[in-house]
Amino acid sequence: MPTTMTLNRILLVEDDPDIQAVAKLALEAVGGFTVNICSSGREALQMAPQFSPDLILLDVMMPGMDGPSTLKALRELATFPTVPVIFMTAKVQTHEVEGYKQLGAMDVISKPFDPMTLSSQINDIWLRHHAK
Amino acid sequence: MPSSPPQDIRAQLEGLRRTYAAQLEMRVEQIEDAWNQLLHNNWDPAILQTLHRMVHTLAGSGATFGFHYLSNVARTLEVLLGGVLEAGTAPIALQRIQIHTLLASLKQAVTHSEQMLPPPDLVDHVPSLDSPIYDENNRLIYLADDDLELAKDLALQISYFGYEIEIFSDCQLLIAATQENRPAAIISDIVFPNSPSAGIEMVNSLKQLSEAVTPPILFISVRDDLTARLEAARAGVKAFFTKPVNVPQLIDKLDELTTTRAQEPYRILIVDDEAYLATYYSLILQQAHMLAAVVTDPADLMVALDEFNPDLILMDVYMPNCTGMELATVIRQQESYVGIPIVFLSTETNIHKQLIAMSLGGDDFLTKPIEPEHLIMAVASRSRRSRTLRSLMTRDSLTGLLNHTKTKDQLLYEVLRAERQGTQVVFAMIDLDHFKSVNDSYGHAAGDRVLKSLSRLLQQRLRKTDTIGRYGGEEFAVILPDTDGEAALKILDDIRIKFSQVRQQAEDATFSSTFSCGIAVYPEFKDVSYLKMAADKALYRAKHQGRNQLVLASPLSENRLD
Numbered sequence: 001m002p003t004t005m006t007l008n009r010i011l012l013v014e015d016d017p018d019i020q021a022v023a024k025l026a027l028e029a030v031g032g033f034t035v036n037i038c039s040s041g042r043e044a045l046q047m048a049p050q051f052s053p054d055l056i057l058l059d060v061m062m063p064g065m066d067g068p069s070t071l072k073a074l075r076e077l078a079t080f081p082t083v084p085v086i087f088m089t090a091k092v093q094t095h096e097v098e099g100y101k102q103l104g105a106m107d108v109i110s111k112p113f114d115p116m117t118l119s120s121q122i123n124d125i126w127l128r129h130h131a132k
Numbered sequence: 133m134p135s136s137p138p139q140d141i142r143a144q145l146e147g148l149r150r151t152y153a154a155q156l157e158m159r160v161e162q163i164e165d166a167w168n169q170l171l172h173n174n175w176d177p178a179i180l181q182t183l184h185r186m187v188h189t190l191a192g193s194g195a196t197f198g199f200h201y202l203s204n205v206a207r208t209l210e211v212l213l214g215g216v217l218e219a220g221t222a223p224i225a226l227q228r229i230q231i232h233t234l235l236a237s238l239k240q241a242v243t244h245s246e247q248m249l250p251p252p253d254l255v256d257h258v259p260s261l262d263s264p265i266y267d268e269n270n271r272l273i274y275l276a277d278d279d280l281e282l283a284k285d286l287a288l289q290i291s292y293f294g295y296e297i298e299i300f301s302d303c304q305l306l307i308a309a310t311q312e313n314r315p316a317a318i319i320s321d322i323v324f325p326n327s328p329s330a331g332i333e334m335v336n337s338l339k340q341l342s343e344a345v346t347p348p349i350l351f352i353s354v355r356d357d358l359t360a361r362l363e364a365a366r367a368g369v370k371a372f373f374t375k376p377v378n379v380p381q382l383i384d385k386l387d388e389l390t391t392t393r394a395q396e397p398y399r400i401l402i403v404d405d406e407a408y409l410a411t412y413y414s415l416i417l418q419q420a421h422m423l424a425a426v427v428t429d430p431a432d433l434m435v436a437l438d439e440f441n442p443d444l445i446l447m448d449v450y451m452p453n454c455t456g457m458e459l460a461t462v463i464r465q466q467e468s469y470v471g472i473p474i475v476f477l478s479t480e481t482n483i484h485k486q487l488i489a490m491s492l493g494g495d496d497f498l499t500k501p502i503e504p505e506h507l508i509m510a511v512a513s514r515s516r517r518s519r520t521l522r523s524l525m526t527r528d529s530l531t532g533l534l535n536h537t538k539t540k541d542q543l544l545y546e547v548l549r550a551e552r553q554g555t556q557v558v559f560a561m562i563d564l565d566h567f568k569s570v571n572d573s574y575g576h577a578a579g580d581r582v583l584k585s586l587s588r589l590l591q592q593r594l595r596k597t598d599t600i601g602r603y604g605g606e607e608f609a610v611i612l613p614d615t616d617g618e619a620a621l622k623i624l625d626d627i628r629i630k631f632s633q634v635r636q637q638a639e640d641a642t643f644s645s646t647f648s649c650g651i652a653v654y655p656e657f658k659d660v661s662y663l664k665m666a667a668d669k670a671l672y673r674a675k676h677q678g679r680n681q682l683v684l685a686s687p688l689s690e691n692r693l694d
Contacts, residue, residue, distance in 0.1 A: 018193040021148050029141050063185055090192055090207070094455065112195035112203075115145055 007126045009034045011053035013044045013070060014088070015062045022115050023057070031119025041065030041073065049079050055126065057109075060089035060100075068103055075104065086125060088113070149197045156199070156242045159190055164235055175222040184213040190238075202241035208409060209234040227503075273386065274309060276300045276320040276334070277352070282375075286319075286352075289379045292630050294592035295386065303334035310338060315347050316390040319382075322353040322360055329360070335367040348389040352377050380581050380637055383588065398422040398515035401442035403433060403459065404477070405451040413446065413477075413507065420508040422515070430454055437469065443515040443522075449478035457488070471521055473514045477502070528602040530580055531587035539601025539609050540660075546599070546613050547660050557654040558612040558620040559663045561671045562586075565646045565679040567606035574638035582636050582645050589634070593627050608647075617653045617684050624649055625682055632680060646680035656687050 010033045014020050020037050027035045036051045038044040042065055044056070056074070060067035071085050084106045089096070097108045107125045109118070166183040173179055187210045194203035212230055216223045223231065273295045277283040280301060287297035298315075300306040303324060310318075318338075322331035331351060338346050350371040351364050364372050371385045400422050404410040414424035425440045427433050430451055437445075445463070449456040456476055463469045475496040498510055526538045534542065543559060550557040564570075564582065571579040583606065590600045590610065599611035612620055632646045650671025657663040670685040677683070 016189050016193050018148070018152050019196055022145065022196055025141060025144055025148070029144065061188060090195070094450065111192055112197075116141070 005054060005130065007033070007054050007123065009036070009051065009053045009055075010122075011036050011038065011044065011048060011051055011056045013038045013041060013056065013062070013067075014059040015039050016059075019059075019111075023113075023118070026113070026115035026118040027122075030116060031122070033119065041067070041070030044070055045073055045077065048074060048083075049077065052079075053083060055106075055122070056083060056085045057122075058085050058087050058105075060087050068100075071103060071105065084126075084129065086122065152193065152197045153199075156202070159186070160238050160242050163187060163190065163238065167231065167235060177217075177220075180213070180217055184210065184217055187213060199241070202238065204406065205234055205237045205241055207406070208412065209238070224503075270314075270316040270390070271296050272313065272315040273297050274300060274306050274315040274318045274320075274347075276303055276306045276318070276331070278302070278321065278324050286377065286379070288633075289635055290383060290386070292634050293383050293387075293588055303330050307334060307338060307341065310347075311341070317347050317386055318349045319386075320349065320351060322351055322355050322364070328355075329363065332360075332363045332367050335364075335369060339368070350382070350385060350389070352382070378637060379635065380585060387588070398444065398512060398519070399440060399442045400424045400444050400446055400511055400515065401427065401436060401440055402446045403427045403430065403451075403456070404446075404448040405429070406448070409448075416504040416507055417511060419504075420512065422508075422511070430459055433459060433463075437463070442472065443518050444511060445472060445474045446511060447474055447476055449476050471518065471525075473518050475510065475514060531584055531602050533587050533591075533608070534599060534601040536601065536603055539599065539603060539611070542599045542601070543609075543611055543663070544660050546611050547654050547663065550613065550654055555614045556616050557663075558610075558615045558617065558651060559654070559667050560610040560612070560620060560624060560649055560651045561603065561667045562590075562608040562610065562624075562647050562649045563671055563675070564606040565648055565675075567645075570636075570643070570645060574636075574641065574643065578636065578638040585634055585636065586631060586645075586647065589627060589631055593623065593630070617651060617656075620651055620653070621682055621684055624651065628680065628682060648674035648679045649682045650674055650685065651682060652685040657685070 010027055012020070012023055012027065012035055014023060014037070017039075020039070024035055024037060027033045036047060036053070038047050040062060044058075048056070058067045058070060062070075065073070067087055067089070074083070074085070075081060085104065087100045087105045087108045088111055089108060090111045100108050106129050109121060109125075113121070163183065163186050166179060166186060170176065170179045170183060187206050191203050191206035191210050194200075194206055209231065212227065212234065216227060271294055273290065275283055275287055275290075275297050277286075277299070278301055280299070283299045283301075287299055291297055295316075298309065300309065303320070306318070306320070320331045320334060322329055324330035327333060331353070335346075335349055338349075346368075348370045349368070350373065351369050352373045352375055353360060354375045356374045361372055370389055371382075373382055373385075400414075400417050402410045402413050402417075402424055404413070404426070405428055410426045410428060414426050417424045425436060425442070427436045430453060447456045447459065451459075456478075460474045460476075463472070463474065473495045475498060477498050495514065496510060498507065523532075526535060527533065528535050546557050549555075564586065567579065567582070570582055583602075586608065587600070587602070590608065594600060594610065594612070597613055599609075601609045601611075603609040610624070612623075628647060628649065632644055634644065635642045636645050648671060650667045650669065650673065652663050652666035652670060654663050657666045666685040666687075670683040674681050674683040
């Protein structure tokens with residue numbers, strides 16, 4: 001039932017360990033989510049099926065497999081044709097947001113994020129998306 | 133939702149920040165190492181990619197932990213390296229210098245704490261208008277001619293236009309004087325008793341003597357042969373006048389070469405939400421002697437436009453809240469800014485999107501990262517054209533003075549300002565005497581030269597803050613802010629006397645010309661229309677009383693006339 005689904009499990013894909021630490025704090029301690037962290041797109045592809053996240057937070061620019069190609073690969077996995085994805089990237093520009101949405105992202109969060117409000121920002125996006 | 137108390141989280145965040153800060157120095161060192169490796173490994177693309185990656189990470193994490201300055205520097209460096217990466221070739225020297233500079237800034241950002249390097253507040257970053265860029269105050273002219281009578285007469289004529297002349301009968305004396313005191317220009321004869329090309333020899337020895345640039349040199353000579361002209365040109369002489377010298381032309385040339393009213397620097401308004409980049413551009417433009425103001429928030433744009441009055445707008449395409457294209461449309465919708473060039477700066481390389489931007493009112497599209505020289509050239513050439521166009525709309529084509537409409541606007545502006553500041557403003561109407569008969573007897577070309585000579589004299593004798601307009605055919609208007617009637621009488625009467633002594637040139641005759649002048653002072657006449665009426669009546673009285681004189685309007689006598 002996607003329309004009534006509550007947000008609980010978040011898979012964070014981010015290569016920078018420093019940002020991982022802040023995001024973990026922001027999502028677990030502030031937001032109360034269950035969080036699993038991957039450092040690359042490839043790792044995310046392995047981790048995703050067993051963790052079965054409600055939402056994936058995906059850094060756009062990563063070495064190797066970047067955000068968009070990770071999303072594409074995830075969509076090709078039988079178990080994840082529809083899991084919502086939010087991109088995270090520096091200096092989001094309007095035309096880019098549209099591009100990412102066309103790729104199938106729910107929304108884009110700009111970096112640096114505020115650790116104190118990241119969770120509520122995600123909740124807002126989630127609610128807005130599921131209210132439709 | 134189970135969550136920890138906020139204080140607890142803040143403490144943890146602070147802990148993370150401290151750990152991060154402690155590693156910063158090492159991270160920047162690693163980036164430097166990677167750069168050095170790159171320098172010594174033939175631009176190995178793999179190393180470049182790693183370097184780009186490291187800088188990208190630093191930019192992202194730096195901002196996350198509140199090191200905004202560091203992050204901005206890293207972000208700029210990232211864009212620059214991205215460009216090199218994309219080009220697939222070794223960076224050009226200029227890019228290397230930029231990268232070095234940014235690396236140095238990164239190190240600085242680490243060693244000084246962030247508090248000591250606050251992101252500069254750039255919104256009002258308008259450099260002082262008083263910065264001396266040109267040596268425009270040098271009015272000294274050296275004149276070398278063995279015919280002393282002719283030299284004295286020429287010196288007198290030139291001196292009416294604000295130049296200070298020293299006469300030398302001999303080239304060697306002039307050379308010696310140049311070593312003492314550098315003139316703004318040198319006027320010299322070619323033929324002297326000791327040699328038929330002594331002038332040219334002097335120029336050559338001046339060039340050898342001086343380690344600095346020699347002042348511009350103008351020749352006046354009876355020689356008109358090709359050999360003389362060729363030798364002069366080869367010696368780098370700027371102008372060649374045959375005797376008898378056409379004085380107005382000589383003064384035009386002097387003005388041009390000594391840039392009397394020095395070209396005001398171009399004014400560029402930079403609109404970019406990335407303060408660091410905006411500052412970077414403004415520094416580049418300032419080095420090229422332009423004035424740059426920075427707006428980082430589009431909301432401040434309209435105010436900045438009015439206050440800074442730019443020749444050109446340099447604008448980022450993508451900004452938060454609105455795009456550069458939208459801003460361009462808004463700017464273009466206002467009549468006073470229809471003509472201002474807007475140049476977009478963007479990482480956009482898609483030609484289709486560039487064209488859309490142009491159709492919305494952009495004039496040019498520059499792709500980031502841009503080389504400083506390219507930026508300077510693109511901005512300077514567009515500013516030059518913009519200024520010429522604007523001047524065509526606001527200035528009289530013959531004299532270059534403000535036209536009637538602009539003069540009236542300026543009078544209103546100055547009166548309002550005087551009202552605010554409780555100061556006085558002088559408005560003077562100047563009308564050439566018997567100008568119609570000048571045109572009739574000597575022709576319109578001579579008449580035009582009279583108009584130009586008065587315009588030039590006014591420009592040279594009045595202050596930069598004064599306004600001079602060509603009000604009508606032979607009528608000029610002068611606005612002197614912060615001046616009382618007595619001071620105005622003094623300076624304008626001096627100009628009147630000087631002008632009457634200028635030898636006007638016709639085809640085969642010389643003559644002199646005079647003007648009459650009516651002066652009125654605000655707040656004795658308490659608004660613009662009274663002021664204009666009073667100056668007009670005073671001018672009428674000056675004409676009536678015999679011309680070639682000034683009349684200061686007094687409120688009492690005006691009443692009596694009414």
